[in-house]
Amino acid sequence: MTYVLTGDDKAISGFGGFRSAITALDPRMRIVVTVIYAITVVGLSDLRVLSGAMVLSMWLLAISGLPFQKTLKRMAMMDTFIIFMLVLLPFTMPGTPIFTVWGVSASWEGLWRAVEIGLTANAVILAVMTMVGSMEPVTMGHALFALKTPERLVHLMMFTIRYIDVLREEYQRLRTSMKLRGFRPGTNWHTYRSYGYLVGMMLVRAIERSERILAAMKCRGFSGRIVLLDEFRLTRTDLVFAVALCLALGALIWAEVLYAFA
Secondary structure, eight states, rough: HHHHHHHSSSSSOOOOTTTOOTTSSHHHHHHHHHHHHHHHHOOOOOOHHHHHHHHHHHHHHHTTTHHHHHHHHHHHHHHTHHHHHHHHHHHHOOSEEEEEEETTTEHHHHHHHHHHHHHHHHHHHHHHHHHHHSHHHHHHHHHHHHTTOOOOHHHHHHHHHHHHHHHHHHHHHHHHHHHHHOOOOOSSHHHHHHHHHHHHHHHHHHHHHHHHHHHHHHHHTOSOOOOSOOOOOHHHHHHHHHHHHHHHHHHHHHHHHHOOOO
């Protein structure tokens, strides 16, 4: 599912037909454990404990069967959303100065807070990509529905994931067409007008496509209900994995409390 967020051409998948330890687990358990993992890690603040959470996320990646370098590269792409905040934080938070740039001092307190946010974000993102991002959108939708998530929200999530990729392909076709006609972007009204036409044409084509998709779904008997073709079963392996991960999270919480009172 991560290819929808990162815009890459291909989805992250395991090594060939290798069925990894993560993908073999019950999807419902993976979603629940990921939520517990994210809430626990966000509540941590000690850098040593957050480093342990990062190691735990790397362990999840190691047993997931996902391509190691490609997954880390996509995680780094997610960091671009917060990189500017992390760079500016030492200069906006008062405290003990480290150095001064153009009369503005950077503080140690701001630097530690930036490192804390970076470790927290990367540990959670990596766990989500490993536990949930490696799941097919349809499987994730069925798992959410089995967890009693409102049906409309599940439909909205599944259609959003599916058709973000369709709109991206439409955008790439229009951009290729513009390039073949000699369009070169610049800082002028022609460029702004051309991009306006591009966005408008994407909206028009999206509306036309949605009408065709709705007609096709009605022809196939779609009634707005989710039909589960596979029945999820919680196995002993799922319980062992969930208990082991919860024990690891409990150890992180215990270390956080221990360092807080040390």
